Amino acid sequence: MSQPSLASAIRARPWLQKMVTPLANWYCNAAGYRKLGLRADDLIPEESETVLLALKRLPPQEAYDRVFRLRRAFQCSLAHQLLPKDQQTKPSEDIAYLSPIIKEIEAEAKERLDLESLSITKRK
Amino acid sequence: MISRSAIGRHAQLALRRQSCVQPSARRGLAAVSTGETSFSYESADVGGIKVASRDVAGPTTKLAVVAKAGTRYEQLPGLTVGLERFAFKNTQKRSALRITRESELLGGQLNAYHTRESLVIEAKFLREDLPYFTELLGEVIAETKYTDHEYHEQVEELIHLSQKKLLANVSELAINSAHGIAFHRGLGNPLYPTSSTPLAKYLNAGSISEFAQDAYAKPNISVVANGATQEELSKWVGQFFSQTPATSANPFTSTSSTYYGGEERISHASGNAMVIAFPGSSSFTSGASYKPEMAVLAALLGGKSSIKWSPGFSLLSKAASAFPGASATTTHFSYSDTGLLAIQFSGSAKAIRDASTEAIKSLKSISEGSISKEDFTKAVAIAKYRALEEGQNIEAGLVATGAGLVHGGKPFQISEVGKSVESVSAQKLQAAAKALLEGKVTVSSVGDLYVLPFAEEIGLKV
Numbered sequence: 259m260s261q262p263s264l265a266s267a268i269r270a271r272p273w274l275q276k277m278v279t280p281l282a283n284w285y286c287n288a289a290g291y292r293k294l295g296l297r298a299d300d301l302i303p304e305e306s307e308t309v310l311l312a313l314k315r316l317p318p319q320e321a322y323d324r325v326f327r328l329r330r331a332f333q334c335s336l337a338h339q340l341l342p343k344d345q346q347t348k349p350s351e352d353i354a355y356l357s358p359i360i361k362e363i364e365a366e367a368k369e370r371l372d373l374e375s376l377s378i379t380k381r382k
Numbered sequence: 383m384i385s386r387s388a389i390g391r392h393a394q395l396a397l398r399r400q401s402c403v404q405p406s407a408r409r410g411l412a413a414v415s416t417g418e419t420s421f422s423y424e425s426a427d428v429g430g431i432k433v434a435s436r437d438v439a440g441p442t443t444k445l446a447v448v449a450k451a452g453t454r455y456e457q458l459p460g461l462t463v464g465l466e467r468f469a470f471k472n473t474q475k476r477s478a479l480r481i482t483r484e485s486e487l488l489g490g491q492l493n494a495y496h497t498r499e500s501l502v503i504e505a506k507f508l509r510e511d512l513p514y515f516t517e518l519l520g521e522v523i524a525e526t527k528y529t530d531h532e533y534h535e536q537v538e539e540l541i542h543l544s545q546k547k548l549l550a551n552v553s554e555l556a557i558n559s560a561h562g563i564a565f566h567r568g569l570g571n572p573l574y575p576t577s578s579t580p581l582a583k584y585l586n587a588g589s590i591s592e593f594a595q596d597a598y599a600k601p602n603i604s605v606v607a608n609g610a611t612q613e614e615l616s617k618w619v620g621q622f623f624s625q626t627p628a629t630s631a632n633p634f635t636s637t638s639s640t641y642y643g644g645e646e647r648i649s650h651a652s653g654n655a656m657v658i659a660f661p662g663s664s665s666f667t668s669g670a671s672y673k674p675e676m677a678v679l680a681a682l683l684g685g686k687s688s689i690k691w692s693p694g695f696s697l698l699s700k701a702a703s704a705f706p707g708a709s710a711t712t713t714h715f716s717y718s719d720t721g722l723l724a725i726q727f728s729g730s731a732k733a734i735r736d737a738s739t740e741a742i743k744s745l746k747s748i749s750e751g752s753i754s755k756e757d758f759t760k761a762v763a764i765a766k767y768r769a770l771e772e773g774q775n776i777e778a779g780l781v782a783t784g785a786g787l788v789h790g791g792k793p794f795q796i797s798e799v800g801k802s803v804e805s806v807s808a809q810k811l812q813a814a815a816k817a818l819l820e821g822k823v824t825v826s827s828v829g830d831l832y833v834l835p836f837a838e839e840i841g842l843k844v
Contacts, residue, residue, distance in 0.1 A: 315531040315534075366477065369479060373479065373480065373483045376483075378487065
């Protein structure tokens with residue numbers, strides 16, 4: 259379940275990207291998930307068939323790390339604490355590990371839908 | 383009396399049908415033939431790939447890529463099955479779903495299977511779609527992605543099912559076990575991994591992908607078509623098979639198979655089977671080591687009747703008919719450098735015990751030369767028919783030719799096979815039978831081991 263995003267439109271215009279990047283960085287830090295050691299992709303809601311399938315397709319190491327991050331974040335949240343600075347997610351670590359797989363699955367589903375509604379003209 | 387009006391109406395209808403102009407874009411059945419009907423394959427070398435075709439008249443074509451990657455050549459257990467199941471999955475250019483839907487739209491059928499020596503990926507389609515399917519096969523062997531998720535979601539499950547299927551089939555278990563005893567490694571690898579093979583240790587998308595690099599290298603494959611002209615096939619193969627790797631990083635070693643022999647007994651609760659096997663002859667396409675008398679001996683021992691309502695003339699069917707519940711068949715498995723002449727029994731354990739004793743007696747009688755001339759003539763005729771039919775049969779001919787080409791032999795030439803089978807004499811047959819009984823025998827029994835006999839009990843030495 260990927261969210262609608264303006265990212266590609268912004269990235270296509272360098273001047274716009276230059277303006278928006280500091281704002282985006284500020285927003286990501288302010289959102290606070292990095293201070294709990296999470297990545298942006300950890301926040302994608304799991305309650306959909308697509309995401310469940312994508313989670314199944316994660317490599318074993320990625321899946322393990324994801325569960326570790328989530329549990330650590332829950333623990334922090336319960337204890338009303340933030341992680342020490344060195345354990346917080348750095349911007350360089352905040353990579354999209356799940357959304358490419360989700361996009362792939364969505365593309366598959368779309369292709370299936372397209373092929374299903376295909377109209378056929380006979381060869382002349 | 384037929385009423386006049388009825389005749390009149392039918393005549394009118396018939397006339398109307400005749401005068402109706404048929405759309406000329408589609409050719410009728412009679413007009414399709416582009417070349418003379420010939421049952422021999424033409425072969426050529428197109429950019430390092432061996433290409434053979436046979437232009438049989440007809441509106442359909444069968445195209446196959448035959449790779450020298452059967453279970454004999456797999457470096458780890460299950461690789462061949464894994465690679466077979468990965469055929470027509472996602473490629474760099476299009477998805478598995480698109481491949482399926484597109485070929486459905488063209489009325490094509492896609493299939494992949496393997497034998498002990500070859501892995502075959504084939505497509506059947508209308509003659510005019512040759513370019514599309516040549517491109518598809520070229521893409522499948524060179525550009526399949528071998529993704530992890532496809533392996534876990536689709537391939538793995540199918541392999542587990544094939545393992546279960548094998549476990550339930552005692553005849554298959556017995557024949558696999560006989561191959562294992564006779565050839566140990568290489569040809570002795572089971573056709574499908576047995577249910578207790580620790581596949582997870584060896585098999586994953588990565589190892590299959592590596593195997594594919596070697597299996598689908600140019601020197602390792604041949605493209606065979608039935609119902610396409612050689613020029614057209616060569617043209618499209620030259621265009622669409624350019625992505626295929628030119629050499630394999632670690633080419634499959636082809637150490638020639640040695641025959642060992644021995645006995646194996648496997649306990650099984652459902653069903654009984656027994657295989658008695660002897661070293662056989664290599665396939666016709668291998669050239670020098672081909673021994674046509676093995677095919678005749680297989681026909682003479684026989685087992686399954688080729689005519690209805692009669693046990694037939696063959697020695698085994700006569701022997702087995704005395705023991706209701708037992709069935710015996712003789713099959714000659716021929717490979718590129720060796721073969722296995724196998725007598726397979728199935729049925730109730732007691733009937734198998736009696737029938738196998740009888741079968742060995744009849745084999746001994748052949749070796750002593752006490753077969754009638756009539757039986758011998760019949761056996762030669764059947765062996766010749768089988769060999770020719772196999773060549774004419776599109777499927778078997780494709781695989782035999784493809785395998786022959788990759789193993790460095792010659793394509794399956796139907797006329798020569800017939801001649802060599804005819805040249806077998808009764809003395810030659812007797813000598814062959816004698817040599818078999820003097821050598822080491824392979825015996826494999828699966829089922830109720832309390833009743834099934836040991837090799838020694840039925841007069842064989844292992």
